[in-house]
Amino acid sequence: MSIPGLGQIAPQAPTTTQRTINLRPFGEWRFSIPHQHSTFSSNSSAAGVTVRLVAGTAERDGTELAPNCVYTFLPGTKSKLFTDQGCTLEINNTGGYPLEDRVVEHPPEQSPMLSYINLHFGLQDHERAAAAQAQQQHPTHHQQQQQGRGAGAGVARSKPGPRVLICGPPGVGKTSLAKLLAALATRMGSQPLVANLNPTDGLLCLPGTLGAAVFGTLMDVEEPAGGFGVTNTPISGPSAVPVKNPLTFYFGHEKVEDDVDMWRQMTERLAVLARRKFERNRDVRVAGLLVDTAPVEAGDKEGQELLGWAVRQFDANFVVVLGSEQLKTELGQRFASEKTSFEEPITVLGLDKSDGAVQIDKAWRQKSTETAIKEYFFGGIKARLSPFTQSASFDELVVFKAPDEPYEGAPVLERVEITPEMAHWTLAVMIASVTDSPQAIRFSSVLGFIVIADVDQERRRVKFLSPVSGRLGNHPLIWGRWPEPYLNLLA
Numbered sequence: 001m002s003i004p005g006l007g008q009i010a011p012q013a014p015t016t017t018q019r020t021i022n023l024r025p026f027g028e029w030r031f032s033i034p035h036q037h038s039t040f041s042s043n044s045s046a047a048g049v050t051v052r053l054v055a056g057t058a059e060r061d062g063t064e065l066a067p068n069c070v071y072t073f074l075p076g077t078k079s080k081l082f083t084d085q086g087c088t089l090e091i092n093n094t095g096g097y098p099l100e101d102r103v104v105e106h107p108p109e110q111s112p113m114l115s116y117i118n119l120h121f122g123l124q125d126h127e128r129a130a131a132a133q134a135q136q137q138h139p140t141h142h143q144q145q146q147q148g149r150g151a152g153a154g155v156a157r158s159k160p161g162p163r164v165l166i167c168g169p170p171g172v173g174k175t176s177l178a179k180l181l182a183a184l185a186t187r188m189g190s191q192p193l194v195a196n197l198n199p200t201d202g203l204l205c206l207p208g209t210l211g212a213a214v215f216g217t218l219m220d221v222e223e224p225a226g227g228f229g230v231t232n233t234p235i236s237g238p239s240a241v242p243v244k245n246p247l248t249f250y251f252g253h254e255k256v257e258d259d260v261d262m263w264r265q266m267t268e269r270l271a272v273l274a275r276r277k278f279e280r281n282r283d284v285r286v287a288g289l290l291v292d293t294a295p296v297e298a299g300d301k302e303g304q305e306l307l308g309w310a311v312r313q314f315d316a317n318f319v320v321v322l323g324s325e326q327l328k329t330e331l332g333q334r335f336a337s338e339k340t341s342f343e344e345p346i347t348v349l350g351l352d353k354s355d356g357a358v359q360i361d362k363a364w365r366q367k368s369t370e371t372a373i374k375e376y377f378f379g380g381i382k383a384r385l386s387p388f389t390q391s392a393s394f395d396e397l398v399v400f401k402a403p404d405e406p407y408e409g410a411p412v413l414e415r416v417e418i419t420p421e422m423a424h425w426t427l428a429v430m431i432a433s434v435t436d437s438p439q440a441i442r443f444s445s446v447l448g449f450i451v452i453a454d455v456d457q458e459r460r461r462v463k464f465l466s467p468v469s470g471r472l473g474n475h476p477l478i479w480g481r482w483p484e485p486y487l488n489l490l491a
């Protein structure tokens with residue numbers, strides 16, 4: 001029996017959504033899943049493209065995939081899986097996402113990954129030398145107890161491990177290399193400090209921030225937002241990936257050039273905090289530091305001057321220049337006569353960029369910023385979060401903003417009234433008191449973020465979304481100039 005009409009539908013050719021690929025040693029599976037557009041809707045409940053490691057080993061920016069575990073890559077992810085020994089991957093796109101992917105297999109000696117891995121081993125040698133020196137000057141806790149010395153004695157005197165600043169033109173893979181080196185170090189049991197000086201990406205925090213964190217545990221293989229992402233930060237609930245505790249400053253601009261003075265001051269403070277961390281934690285001190293930076297081109301004198309500033313502040317002894325022979329030469333000349341505070345030379349290394357690393361265009365970046373904000377408030381596929389909608393009177397929130405037109409002697413922040421223009425902006429909640437000076441508030445670290453949902457000027461009430469319940473109390477808020485409110489989170 002047939003139902004009238006149904007017999008006229010041409011049978012659909014079955015579409016293959018699952019495939020298996022084999023990668024030879026040093027091969028890469030490069031993939032890009034465009035952000036979702038309103039015209040495209042996935043035809044299944046699949047959240048993204050899934051990948052399973054069937055055999056061999058594979059890693060994303062140094063973090064290994066567990067065998068037979070299903071990983072989901074969401075729209076907006078542009079990255080690669082690399083294998084050093086060869087592997088078989090099962091890729092499943094049941095959602096029909098417009099996945100663009102390809103397999104790239106260079107002989108190992110032609111792959112930039114070989115030089116990145118060699119760099120990692122070179123840094124490990126420096127770490128071992130730092131550990132040996134720390135051991136001589138500062139015996140283990142147990143030995144100290146036997147000798148009757150305090151736990152902190154001697155830590156600050158020993159030379160720290162390698163301090164590496166990674167720089168280069170836009171989109172050459174600086175952040176990917178920083179992630180790779182951090183992940184490889186943690187796989188060896190090290191705990192490097194990682195600092196991000198590029199406000200366009202956040203380090204375990206929203207874009208528009210500068211920050212640092214100790215990496216001693218796994219990173220999230222599925223992170224969609226790019227950079228170090230936001231999914232490894234502490235959340236109010238269980239987390240699938242061990243969380244890290246970033247220390248974050250709120251820059252509030254997209255580019256360093258938007259407020260060079262502020263960037264210098266924040267960089268200086270981050271470096272002070274890095275030094276303090278080194279003094280207090282022997283393992284971090286020995287593991288050293290990785291600094292990711294904003295793009296700088298060859299010939300860009302001001303950009304190079306700022307890199308020089310960062311090198312001096314962080315006392316870096318290695319400058320890794322990715323993807324520009326000319327920039328490497330220019331920085332080599334700049335640092336040729338400089339020494340670190342430990343009298344080490346500043347070694348400038350030039351490494352090739354991977355031809356897979358691409359400059360992210362404006363539209364993609366804007367979407368990634370949205371994704372990061374959404375993920376911060378609502379969580380990702382592994383941990384859904386429920387932000388709290390709160391209501392407060394205008395007088396309960398104390399909002400500061402940098403003066404629109406700075407004048408001679410202007411304060412870094414001035415208090416502003418809540419206005420309807422604030423709707424949908426993300427404001428930083430500072431670890432400070434509303435009675436602190438504007439300077440103290442500006443340079444305090446970030447506690448978290450809220451997003452303004454609605455402003456009712458007549459009733460002088462404001463509705464906002466917060467990741468935690470409870471009042472903001474005495475914490476001042478800063479209204480920055482970026483990221484702009486691209487989306488209505490409550491829509």
Ligand SMILES: Nc1ncnc2c1ncn2[C@@H]1O[C@H](COP(=O)(O)OP(=O)(O)OP(=O)(O)O)[C@@H](O)[C@H]1O
Pocket residue numbers: 028030031078079080169170171172173174175176177198226227293294295354355356357358359360
């Ligand atoms: N080998 C590769 N294959 C595929 N994609 C890659 C590869 N290396 C890096 N990418 C991707 O290229 C993009 C740019 O890389 P990354 O962010 O590391 O560069 P960057 O130099 O830090 O960029 P920016 O100058 O914008 O800070 C990212 O989406 C990254 O995941």
